Amino acid sequence: MFSLRRISTQITSKGTLLAVRPNLVLRGYATAQDVSTLLLVEHKDKAISSSTLNALTAASKLSDNVTALVAGEDPEHVASEVSKIKGVSKVLIAKDKVYEHGLAEVYAPLLASTQKQLKFTHLVASHSAFGKNIMPRVAALLDVAQVSDVIDIESPDTFVRPIYAGNAIAKVKSKDPIKVLTIRGTAFPPAPAGETGASSEAAPESEKPALTEWVSEELQKSDRPELGTAAKIVSGGRALKSRENFDKLIFKLADTIGAAVGGSRAAVDSGYCDNAIQIGQTGKVVAPEIYLAVGISGAIQHIAGMKDSKVIAAINSDPDAPIFQISDYGLVADLFTAVPELTEKLKK
Ligand SMILES: Cc1cc2nc3c(=O)[nH]c(=O)nc-3n(C[C@H](O)[C@H](O)[C@H](O)COP(=O)(O)OP(=O)(O)OC[C@H]3O[C@@H](n4cnc5c(N)ncnc54)[C@H](O)[C@@H]3O)c2cc1C
Structure with a gap:
């Protein structure tokens, strides 16, 4: 007990x-x-x-x-x-x-x-x-x-x-x-x-209970960096509004700079991204060189998973969003205009 x-x-x-x-x-x-x-x-x-x-x-x-x-x-x-x-x-x-x-x-x-x-x-x-x-x-x-x-x-x-x-x-x-x-x-x-x-x-012999049997697994193959070891992470939140937007904006920006992709729980629960990439208390804990939070408010449960990142940057339309309190760089802007512009500039 x-x-x-x-x-x-x-x-x-x-x-x-x-x-x-x-x-x-x-x-x-x-x-x-x-x-x-x-x-x-x-x-x-x-x-x-x-x-x-x-x-x-x-x-x-x-x-x-x-x-x-x-x-x-x-x-x-x-x-x-x-x-x-x-x-x-x-x-x-x-x-x-x-x-x-x-x-x-x-x-x-x-x-x-x-x-x-x-x-x-x-x-x-x-x-x-x-x-x-x-x-x-x-x-x-x-x-x-x-x-x-x-x-x-x-x-x-x-x-x-x-x-x-x-x-x-x-x-x-x-x-x-x-x-x-x-x-x-x-x-x-x-x-x-x-x-x-x-x-x-x-190793010494041990009992091998046959109560559980492995049947199969479905894995997603990706050439992107692994979240746990990535030096750069771009993470998207509820503000992305759809899986289509998440793919088009977050994945595109991440691929431009060779970053891994993460998501808030709200983004995962809304079906915009897979739960394997959730960052936070009930997701993965990461500490990359740079973490860019896009349309993420900065709830404590999210911060628990990324606050040890070396540099934190955030894009959010609300200047009072809590994420700005822990950010080194903040951009108060609509992500739907800021992210495509940033992606284009970074490409150059
Ligand atoms: C037990 C427990 C465990 C949890 N574990 C986790 C966890 O592991 N990870 C996690 O992330 N959460 C977790 N949560 C949930 C957490 O409390 C928040 O609900 C969640 O993090 C919110 O996600 P979000 O920031 O994407 O959404 P929201 O809080 O809704 O924030 C969306 C943000 O986007 C901004 N925004 C809106 N439109 C635009 C736009 N056009 N352009 C720019 N910005 C815009 C808004 O200003 C807002 O700040 C947990 C909660 C509980 C109770």
């Missing part, structure tokens, strides 16, 4: 102590010397996901002892690539067809059983859809509380994470003997390539 009693929380906003939850249970916890971390590697089409590299940097802040777990039908190529990344001390390989499509129902027992047999103190994954799907189940199987969306690691038991859609930052101290963490990718740089390859071995 999930229990809050093992966690003490300090919620601070601009340095002010707002609340302290008392520790009711005190248990021994790890120091850097006896920390051993299991990092779950996310991969697709034989490529390691970039967010795993960010999670590895976070894991390396805990200790030098990081074991990477690579699972899949043919995981050897990815395992070999992972072994060459700086910070990986060992690679565990779980080779089985059931791991091919990232089903949480088989990954969670694999992680829990690997922890039980090899006694890792920390289990780390990225805060991607993959990690978010698996790690709470792992925490439940190990009967510990999970710490989500970590943006800083202060010590092996103290983590920093945003709450209230990023409006406050909580410092969480976990007294659980095993820490299960998901890492916000934009908060840590990607781990670089290493000089020597780490050793690999087979």
